[in-house]
Amino acid sequence: MSQIETFYEVMRSQGITRRSFMKYCSLTAAALGLGPAFVPKIAHAMETKPRTPVIWVHGLECTCCSESFIRSAHPLAKDVVLSMISLDYDDTLMAAAGHAAEAALQDTIDKYKGNYILAVEGNPPLNEDGMYCIVGGKPFVDQLRHAAEHAKAIISWGACASYGCVQAAKPNPTRATPVHKVITDKPIIKVPGCPPIAEVMTGVITYMLTFDRMPELDRQGRPAMFYSQRIHDKCYRRPHFDAGQFVEHWDDENARKGYCLYKMGCKGPTTYNACSTVRWNEGVSFPIQSGHGCIGCSEDGFWDQGSFYNRVTDLTQFGVEANADKIGMAAAGVVGGGIALHAAVSALKSAQKKTQSSKEEV
Amino acid sequence: MVIQTPNGYTLDNGGQRVVIDPVTRIEGHMRCEVNVNDENIITNAVSTGTMWRGLEVILKGRDPRDAWAFTERICGVCTGTHALTSVRAVEDALGIQIPDNANSIRNMMQLALQMHDHIVHFYHLHALDWVNPINALKADPKATSELQQAVSPSHPLSSPGYFRDVQNRLKKFVESGQLGLFKNGYWDNPAYLLPPEADLMATTHYLEALDLQKEIVKIHTIFGGKNPHPNWLVGGVPCPINIDGVGSVGAINMERLNMVQSIIQQTQDFNRNVYIPDVKAIGGFYKNWLYGGGLSSQACLAYGDIPEHANDFSPEQLHLPRGAIINGDLTQVHDVDPRDPEQVQEFVDHSWYTYGEPGKGLHPWDGVTEPKYELGPNAKGTRTDIKELDEAAKYSWIKAPRWRGHAMEVGPLARYVVGYAKGHEDIKGQVDGLLRDMGLPLEAVFSTLGRTAARALESEYCGRLTQHFFDKLINNIRNGDQSTANIEKWDPSTWPKEARGVGMTEAPRGALGHWIKIEDGRIDNYQCVVPTTWNGSPRDTAGNIGAFEASLMNTRVERPEEPVEVLRTLHSFDPCLACSTHVMSPDGDELANVKVR
Numbered sequence: 001m002s003q004i005e006t007f008y009e010v011m012r013s014q015g016i017t018r019r020s021f022m023k024y025c026s027l028t029a030a031a032l033g034l035g036p037a038f039v040p041k042i043a044h045a046m047e048t049k050p051r052t053p054v055i056w057v058h059g060l061e062c063t064c065c066s067e068s069f070i071r072s073a074h075p076l077a078k079d080v081v082l083s084m085i086s087l088d089y090d091d092t093l094m095a096a097a098g099h100a101a102e103a104a105l106q107d108t109i110d111k112y113k114g115n116y117i118l119a120v121e122g123n124p125p126l127n128e129d130g131m132y133c134i135v136g137g138k139p140f141v142d143q144l145r146h147a148a149e150h151a152k153a154i155i156s157w158g159a160c161a162s163y164g165c166v167q168a169a170k171p172n173p174t175r176a177t178p179v180h181k182v183i184t185d186k187p188i189i190k191v192p193g194c195p196p197i198a199e200v201m202t203g204v205i206t207y208m209l210t211f212d213r214m215p216e217l218d219r220q221g222r223p224a225m226f227y228s229q230r231i232h233d234k235c236y237r238r239p240h241f242d243a244g245q246f247v248e249h250w251d252d253e254n255a256r257k258g259y260c261l262y263k264m265g266c267k268g269p270t271t272y273n274a275c276s277t278v279r280w281n282e283g284v285s286f287p288i289q290s291g292h293g294c295i296g297c298s299e300d301g302f303w304d305q306g307s308f309y310n311r312v313t314d315l316t317q318f319g320v321e322a323n324a325d326k327i328g329m330a331a332a333g334v335v336g337g338g339i340a341l342h343a344a345v346s347a348l349k350s351a352q353k354k355t356q357s358s359k360e361e362v
Numbered sequence: 363m364v365i366q367t368p369n370g371y372t373l374d375n376g377g378q379r380v381v382i383d384p385v386t387r388i389e390g391h392m393r394c395e396v397n398v399n400d401e402n403i404i405t406n407a408v409s410t411g412t413m414w415r416g417l418e419v420i421l422k423g424r425d426p427r428d429a430w431a432f433t434e435r436i437c438g439v440c441t442g443t444h445a446l447t448s449v450r451a452v453e454d455a456l457g458i459q460i461p462d463n464a465n466s467i468r469n470m471m472q473l474a475l476q477m478h479d480h481i482v483h484f485y486h487l488h489a490l491d492w493v494n495p496i497n498a499l500k501a502d503p504k505a506t507s508e509l510q511q512a513v514s515p516s517h518p519l520s521s522p523g524y525f526r527d528v529q530n531r532l533k534k535f536v537e538s539g540q541l542g543l544f545k546n547g548y549w550d551n552p553a554y555l556l557p558p559e560a561d562l563m564a565t566t567h568y569l570e571a572l573d574l575q576k577e578i579v580k581i582h583t584i585f586g587g588k589n590p591h592p593n594w595l596v597g598g599v600p601c602p603i604n605i606d607g608v609g610s611v612g613a614i615n616m617e618r619l620n621m622v623q624s625i626i627q628q629t630q631d632f633n634r635n636v637y638i639p640d641v642k643a644i645g646g647f648y649k650n651w652l653y654g655g656g657l658s659s660q661a662c663l664a665y666g667d668i669p670e671h672a673n674d675f676s677p678e679q680l681h682l683p684r685g686a687i688i689n690g691d692l693t694q695v696h697d698v699d700p701r702d703p704e705q706v707q708e709f710v711d712h713s714w715y716t717y718g719e720p721g722k723g724l725h726p727w728d729g730v731t732e733p734k735y736e737l738g739p740n741a742k743g744t745r746t747d748i749k750e751l752d753e754a755a756k757y758s759w760i761k762a763p764r765w766r767g768h769a770m771e772v773g774p775l776a777r778y779v780v781g782y783a784k785g786h787e788d789i790k791g792q793v794d795g796l797l798r799d800m801g802l803p804l805e806a807v808f809s810t811l812g813r814t815a816a817r818a819l820e821s822e823y824c825g826r827l828t829q830h831f832f833d834k835l836i837n838n839i840r841n842g843d844q845s846t847a848n849i850e851k852w853d854p855s856t857w858p859k860e861a862r863g864v865g866m867t868e869a870p871r872g873a874l875g876h877w878i879k880i881e882d883g884r885i886d887n888y889q890c891v892v893p894t895t896w897n898g899s900p901r902d903t904a905g906n907i908g909a910f911e912a913s914l915m916n917t918r919v920e921r922p923e924e925p926v927e928v929l930r931t932l933h934s935f936d937p938c939l940a941c942s943t944h945v946m947s948p949d950g951d952e953l954a955n956v957k958v959r
Contacts, residue, residue, distance in 0.1 A: 051540055060415050062940050063389045064438020064590040070486075071576040071589065078572045082531065086540035091386045095490045095547035097929055098382035104546040125415075128735050129746050132759075133391060134412035136383050137748035140391075166417060166435040173416035195438065195590050198576075237612070250595060251847035256604035258612015280588040284580050284621070287587030291613070292600035295431060295593070303432070307425040 008043075028210060042210050051083070052209055053108050053116040055147050056090035059140045060133050060167050060176050061122025065158040066092045068195035072202040073282040080202055084209060088116075091135075102136050105143075109150055117208065118151035120144065120161045124182055125174035132174040141182060148183045153214060155189050155204065156180065159297060162190035162221075169303035180221065187214055190221040194297035197278050200226045220300070222272070231268035231286075231294050234276040237261070255291060265309035266293030273298040369660065369769055369906045371915050374405040379750055380922050383412070385932060387487040389439045390939025392898070394932060395751055396914055398922045407907070407914035408753045409898050409932075411760035411939050414714075418731070421888040425854075426452045426880050429888065430594045433876065436890065437941045439482075441590040442475050442582060443869040444876070444890070444941075451876040452596050455863025461845040464598035465672035466835040467585050470622070471592065472668065472867065473828040474581035477629050479870035480774070480821040481578070481637060483936045485571035488814065491930035492644050493564040494554040495544055499533055501525070501558035509559045514639035516631075519570065528566045548924040555647045564644060567636055578629050581828075584618050598847030605839055614846075619836065626832060630825035633818075641818040642800060645811050649802060654810025654931035656913030660690045661768045662776035663896065665698060665875065667868035668827060675866070681827050682868045683781040683789070688768050692783040698765070700864045700875050703727065706891060709762040712753065712900040721903045723764065726877040726889040727862070753901065760942050762899040762908065763891050771909040772872025772896045773935060774820045775813040788826075792819040810913070813934040854883035869893050871936050894942035897935045910935060 008021065025042040029035070056066075070077040081087050087094075088108040089101070096104055108116060125132035130139025148154060156179045159165035167176040180188050191204055204223055207215050215223040232238065240246070241260040248254060248263060262269070268276070271294050275286040287294050293309075296302040365373045375397050383393035391413040397406035421432055429452060434445035446468060453460065460468075503526040510520040535542070548554075556564070579589035585601050586592020593600050604613035611617075666684025669675055677684045677697065685695035699705055707723035710716065716734040717724065724730060737745055738755020751757040764770070781789035796815060797804060806812060851857065862879040872893030879887040899908035907915075910932060919927045 051538070053540070058391070060413060060940075062435050062438040064435070064441060067438050067441065067590045070482075070572060071579065073576060076573060077576075078569050081542060082535055085542075087542045088540070088545055090543065091384050092389070093486060094386050094543045094545070096545065097384065097386040098925065100546040100548070100924075101384060101386050107545075128733070131735055131746060132414045134383075134393065134748070135391060137381075137393070137743060139746055166420065166432060167415040169420045169432070171419070173419050174414065176415070194435065250600065250849050250852065251598065251602050251845060255602040256607065256613050256844070257609030258604075259609075275588075281576065281580050281583040284583040285587050287593050289612070290583070290585060290587035290593065290601045292587055292593035292595065297591075303420075308428050308431060309425070 028206065051086040053088050053112045054085045054090075054119055054205075055088060055105060055108055055116055055151070056092075056119040056121065057140075057143060057147055058091055059120065059122030059124050059144065059160070060174065061158070061160045062166075063092060063121070064195040065121045065160075065201070066090075068198045069157075069201050071198040071281055074199060075202055075206065077202075080205065085117075085205065105147065109147065113150040115152055116150075117153055117155060117205075118147050119155045119157055120179050121157045122160045123164060123168070123176050123178055125167070125176045127173070127175040144179070144182065148186055151186060153187045153189065153208070154179065154183060155191060157191055157201065158196055159192050159194040159302070162192040163300040165194055166303055188221055189214060189217065189223060192222060192227070192298040192300075193273060196298070197226075197274060197280060199278055200274055226274045226278070227272045227298070229272065231271045231273055231276045231288070235268055235288060236276065237288060261288055261291075261293040263311060264293050265307065265311055267296030267299070267302070267305075267308070267312060268294040269312050271296045271299050365905065367901075367907050368904050369657070369912070371907055371912060372405075373907070373915075374399070375753075377405060378922055380925060380928075381750060382925050382928060385929065385937070387490070387929070387933060388937040388939060389437060389941070390937070392932075392937055392939045393751075394910075394914075394928060395753075396925075396928060398919060402919050402922060404914050404917045404919065404928075406753075407911040408751055408757060409900065409908065409910040410751060410758040411894075411898055411942050413939055414759040415940065418888045418890060421885050424885050425883070426455070426878065426885050427596045427852075429878070429885060430596070433888075433890065434591055434594070436892070437938055438590045439938060440475060440479055440869050440871060440941070442471055442586070442592055442594070443867055443874060445592075445594040446472055447865040447867045447869075447874050447876045447890075448878075449594050449596050449865070450867070451863045451865030451878040452880075453863070454865060455861040455878055455880050456851050456857055458597050458848060458851050459673045460598045460848055461843070462672045462838055463603060463835060463843060463846050464848075465669060466831040466838070467599045467601070467846065469668050469831045470828050470835075471582055471585055473824045473831070474578055474625075474629075476824040476870050477633065477821045477828070478575055478578040479936070480817045480824075481571055481632070482575050483870070484637065484641070484814065484817065485568045487936065488933045489564060489568055490547065491926060491933055492554070492648060493556060493568075494549055494561050495532065495565045495568075496536065496547070496549040497554065497556070497558050498562035498565045499529065499536065499558070501529060501562035503529055503562070506559040506562045509643070510563055513563075513643045514635050517635040517639075519566075525562055525566060528569065529562055532565065548921075548926050551920055551924050551926050553920045553926040553930075555651075556644065557647075560643060560647065564640060567640055570636065571632070574628070574632050577625055581622055581625055584622055585614070595847060597849055597852060598845075600847070602846055603839060603844040605844065619832075623832060626825065626828050630822070630829070633822040633825050638818050638822055641815050642796070645800060645815060648811060649800060649806070652806055652809040652811060653917040653927070654913045654934060655808035655812070656915070657769060657771040657909045658775050658779060658812065658913075659805075659808035660688070661765075661770045662687045662779045663698065663765050663770035663772050663873050664777045664780045665700070665866040665868060665873040667866070682777055683784055683786050685780040685784060686765055686770070687780060687783060688766070692779070695780060695783050700866055700877070705766055706875070707764055707767075708891065708895075709764060709902040711762075711903045712756055713758050713761045714756050715761065723767075723903070726875070726891055727879075729877070729887070729889040758898075758900040760895055760898050760900060762902040763895050764902055764906070767904070769899065769902065769906040769908050769912070770896055772893045773813070774817040774870075774872075775807070776872060777868060778816040778820065779807070788823055789819075792823060810931045810934040817936070857883055869941075871938050871941075872896060890941075892938070892941040894935075894938045898937055898939070898942055910937070
């Protein structure tokens with residue numbers, strides 16, 4: 001094997017000047033919300049490190065995470081795959097198949113023990129001895145355990161790997177199980193969403209390559225940099241919410257004016273994700289901007305929280321107030337203010353519920 | 363043992379058994395086993411779906427207006443097409459008429475998906491069956507530039523320097539020893555026929571297509587808020603139009619429409635200047651490799667799609683054709699009725715399900731799905747470590763759908779065969795033109811290469827249709843119609859106590875149908891019969907083999923242990939396994955049983 005090439009060498013070999021390289025490092029620092037002091041650190045890391053091997057396995061899923069990943073605009077997916085990581089196994093994109101593919105997996109594990117990242121898209125079903133998802137004639141859960149054993153860290157891509165997602169919705173016929181319930185002895189980063197935003201996915205990977213460490217995680221194991229605030233907190237339609245201006249029916253005058261979608265069932269008030277800031281597909285839009293409420297796809301169990309068109313307050317999860325709607329209305333008496341207030345109460349209760357449930361999990 | 367199938371194949375499971383698991387560069391999980399004789403000819407093929415998720419049972423009892431979001435998650439590659447099928451099924455059940463603008467917007471989203479899916483399929487899932495990126499290192503960039511300018515004079519990225527840069531990048535990548543996605547490819551297999559210059563050109567376009575595909579989907583982002591998995595709405599589309607009034611910056615306005623127009627143009631340029639010329643150029647080197655036709659000359663099925671007018675699904679109003687061809691008779695195109703219990707039926711004798719008694723076929727309205735995972739007596743290995751399957755018994759998580767008892771091929775080639783047989787002007791023009799340019803007879807379309815070429819032609823045709831519906835939307839807005847949703851029946855209290863409906867689309871991979879039954883405002887039953895269920899189906903009761911299996915028969919492979927040819931033909935269908943598998947309960951209960959009223 002010839003000498004492993006560093007990230008910096010790859011960039012230089014593509015005709016990128018030292019000056020452009022440093023500019024790239026500055027942009028990376030800015031994109032990650034870091035000050036200029038971090039630029040030399042990023043540069044140093046990129047000058048000295050070989051491309052990190054990544055093994056990307058697929059369980060029960062729909063491949064939307066892979067599709068999202070290749071939508072990344074900064075960095076471009078081709079640059080990630082050619083220059084930043086070494087994607088040594090990914091059954092969706094790799095050239096080899098069958099025995100040759102399995103050999104590529106084993107080679108990577110043997111050669112880079114403890115030094116590769118395991119990316120998991122989808123989850124293992126545990127019913128029927130795991131045979132609802134078969135890879136190489138064996139249950140997918142075997143492949144997952146095998147690849148996890150020597151991984152440096154695991155990334156759980158999307159709602160499937162993080163929480164179970166649609167196949168784990170009630171009654172979860174296959175017993176589809178999130179990765180952290182099967183692999184308990186490795187650091188796991190959850191990057192939820194159905195799918196996660198492309199630049200969030202590449203942002204998490206480049207963060208790990210750049211700083212050679214795990215990003216700061218919240219209680220649920222999500223990167224705080226992308227999942228610490230609710231969509232509602234940064235929604236550009238928030239002023240309409242606060243002013244009590246709501247869409248009442250699809251395609252009504254208020255919808256055309258871009259009023260708040262809260263009454264149409266928007267789950268922005270209880271959903272932690274970066275959609276309203278990073279936005280989707282190179283910042284073109286996000287669900288609320290295009291007229292449909294958030295369905296809460298980055299939250300645990302979002303499939304089983306009632307209809308996507310039920311108002312958040314109609315959910316039973318808000319604790320002692322059987323109907324937060326009434327309390328909000330009674331307290332404020334005025335329509336606009338009432339809704340704002342009960343929404344605030346609801347959000348608070350929801351946040352409490354989250355804290356409790358994450359404690360229970362631990 | 364030698365078996366004759368009713369649909370005309372001689373299967374011989376003697377000789378060497380070759381197992382491919384996982385089949386890679388597909389959506390989902392799949393296994394394939396073939397028998398190869400001493401002359402390296404495939405004499406038996408076994409296609410197995412190796413995953414099951416159970417979405418249809420999960421849908422039971424849910425709000426029908428939510429079903430699009432669940433079914434959309436059947437597949438993130440053909441994202442949106444299940445959602446469209448679902449809202450159509452619900453609207454059909456409840457008698458909801460959508461506005462014209464919603465029809466135009468939905469069509470543009472569906473067509474954008476067709477183009478995106480076809481381009482990503484060809485360059486990122488299929489190309490490595492024909493193109494050898496390692497061989498591209500030997501290319502002369504100047505000669506590559508000449509080749510590029512010869513096959514596509516209008517494509518601006520064609521200078522020797524451009525190809526040299528790409529080649530240098532590739533060279534560094536390969537020399538690093540970290541081959542990534544190209545690791546363990548079959549790069550010295552004689553099945554690869556391209557000269558280095560064509561390999562370099564195509565590898566370059568692999569990267570260009572990767573950049574382009576993220577642009578195409580912005581049509582989904584504009585109208586649906588995100589991609590993958592944009593948002594849809596029963597009764598229309600969720601995005602309101604506000605072209606010049608107060609708040610138009612928060613709706614579909616001129617800026618948004620301009621972006622859509624620019625994406626249509628960019629994609630169509632790629633279709634015309636890169637995709638079709640590449641298929642012709644690569645196809646030119648492989649035109650003596652005309653294996654893989656399978657059922658395409660015998661039995662093709664298309665439901666049709668892209669209605670010109672909102673709510674009118676009559677065959678003459680659909681831009682993508684509807685019809686069925688059987689027994690190889692292209693002079694007769696049969697109409698297709700998804701409500702007819704005699705037409706679409708599913709069989710499970712060779713699938714890991716049971717109907718209680720053998721030999722039954724059930725229409726989706728009567729769909730029963732009860733699991734029965736078991737390996738046949740001649741299988742090798744154990745139930746959790748399968749070495750070889752026994753295809754005389756049950757061997758797949760995919761059911762076997764049949765149209766009037768016939769195994770059918772669906773997908774771009776099936777659509778084009780049906781369209782050609784019906785005398786569809788645009789389709790006939792494209793096909794005749796391509797055959798003329800390549801100096802090939804009509805029979806050549808019934809092949810792996812034909813399937814791949816039909817997809818490219820269809821991408822270009824879809825580009826024209828997208829422009830058509832963009833113009834139609836603009837025209838409608840000009841005439842004062844800004845409506846995008848019909849909410850008359852949004853409230854479930856307006857619904858009948860019981861209702862049932864069917865939604866049909868042409869997904870990128872072929873005919874897709876959803877059957878729904880609603881009771882008391884909730885989903886009582888939901889069944890999907892999807893393209894890869896048709897194409898990837900196992901044998902049925904009568905012993906007919908499905909489209910994947912038929913297409914592999916009699917193919918010569920260079921090296922049985924390096925199954926390039928098998929992958930090439932399987933990939934030409936663009937298999938989607940997450941879509942194709944059915945529903946069952948954890949404890950074996952009968953979950954889905956709908957009686958026809």
